[in-house]
Amino acid sequence: MTDAPLSIAVIGLGARARTWLQVIDESLDLRLAALCDPNPAARAAAAGHGAPCVATLPEALAHRPDAVLLCTPPTDRVAQVEACARAGAAILAEKPLADTLAEAARCVRLAEDAGVPLIVGLNFRYLAVTQAKRRLLRDGAVGTPEFGRFLYERWRDGTQPRLNKYPLTMPHPMLWEQSIHHFDLMRHVYATDAHRVMADTFNPSWSHYAGDTNVAALFEFENGMRLTYQGTWQGGLDRLDFDWRTDCTEGVVTQRDMFGDLAVGRRADGALTPVPLPDRRAWLDDAAGLLAAFVAGLRGTAPHQCTGRDHLHSLAMVEACIAASSRREPVWLEEFAALTLTEKEQT
Numbered sequence: 001m002t003d004a005p006l007s008i009a010v011i012g013l014g015a016r017a018r019t020w021l022q023v024i025d026e027s028l029d030l031r032l033a034a035l036c037d038p039n040p041a042a043r044a045a046a047a048g049h050g051a052p053c054v055a056t057l058p059e060a061l062a063h064r065p066d067a068v069l070l071c072t073p074p075t076d077r078v079a080q081v082e083a084c085a086r087a088g089a090a091i092l093a094e095k096p097l098a099d100t101l102a103e104a105a106r107c108v109r110l111a112e113d114a115g116v117p118l119i120v121g122l123n124f125r126y127l128a129v130t131q132a133k134r135r136l137l138r139d140g141a142v143g144t145p146e147f148g149r150f151l152y153e154r155w156r157d158g159t160q161p162r163l164n165k166y167p168l169t170m171p172h173p174m175l176w177e178q179s180i181h182h183f184d185l186m187r188h189v190y191a192t193d194a195h196r197v198m199a200d201t202f203n204p205s206w207s208h209y210a211g212d213t214n215v216a217a218l219f220e221f222e223n224g225m226r227l228t229y230q231g232t233w234q235g236g237l238d239r240l241d242f243d244w245r246t247d248c249t250e251g252v253v254t255q256r257d258m259f260g261d262l263a264v265g266r267r268a269d270g271a272l273t274p275v276p277l278p279d280r281r282a283w284l285d286d287a288a289g290l291l292a293a294f295v296a297g298l299r300g301t302a303p304h305q306c307t308g309r310d311h312l313h314s315l316a317m318v319e320a321c322i323a324a325s326s327r328r329e330p331v332w333l334e335e336f337a338a339l340t341l342t343e344k345e346q347t
């Protein structure tokens, strides 16, 4: 592949695509090949980006993009991945890759069979705070992590015009749309996979959403680490309360803001010491980091990150929470191995 900008088609021009279009406009590595949305109002709103705006995926693929960015709701991804794979276009799909693990596994298989890269939009991995925390834990700054607590309490008014509407009616919107980021971060930062979960999901009486917006879970990971998780979209005041703390053999690592506020302390210290982080533009720089990694993978200058195959392990945590809550018993992630592992890994 040459150093010339790669062409990319953006499919789905809703809330998330607005961030992506700004990031792509700023990128020297990419040029827009086409924009696509069946909704004329969404096409009209994106018209200023200087690329042809079309209504269907086949019309977008007719512009022969090197890559496709799927910014559509996760409900119909198999057909979209199949069409892109047939056209030989590399795929960057927004999380979650699909709204069931089985469909996501089908997408991964389709892309693998076609030899087309399939990457998932896990932008929070590219935050400076995530990268600094991962380094601190890997380097054993305060010893080895043994347990943690992850709290995400948000009042998400799903009726606001700026927000997408499909989560209002989807089953388990918290898990599929939000907790999937958190589960991916846990696996990424702790560099291990979950192996057992106990969980309870429910919806408060005042919820805007048809599906469950509250998730309480206790995860055990393959490295022996335990983590308690509480996530809600319908709790607290009109702000986001975020608090992710990791207890290690010699002290703690805390993160009290989704985009920063990282601190570390040894057990004997009276107070936490803030970890300096570079200034970053929330949402834009993390998306730009993800895009740069996607391009590096396509050009072969770095291994692919955030692969669809890897993402299946985070989606399995979502399905394990749903199963544990409905069965009222612990669930072992092994149950999902037929979908998450390659045939070779299963033998």
Ligand SMILES: NC(=O)c1ccc[n+]([C@@H]2O[C@H](COP(=O)([O-])OP(=O)(O)OC[C@H]3O[C@@H](n4cnc5c(N)ncnc54)[C@H](O)[C@@H]3O)[C@@H](O)[C@H]2O)c1
Pocket (backbone or CB within 6 Å): 011, 012, 013, 014, 015, 016, 017, 036, 037, 038, 039, 042, 055, 056, 057, 070, 071, 072, 073, 074, 076, 094, 095, 096, 121, 122, 123, 163, 164, 165, 166, 177
């Ligand atoms: N990574 C993040 O931080 C982040 C943030 C927000 C949303 N997302 C993800 O981005 C994706 C889209 O979310 P959103 O908030 O933009 O939703 P949205 O509902 O605002 O926009 C989706 C758009 O896709 C269009 N669409 C539907 N079917 C289509 C099809 N077959 N072909 C082309 N366009 C189609 C719709 O008309 C709509 O304009 C979801 O997977 C969501 O989880 C990720």
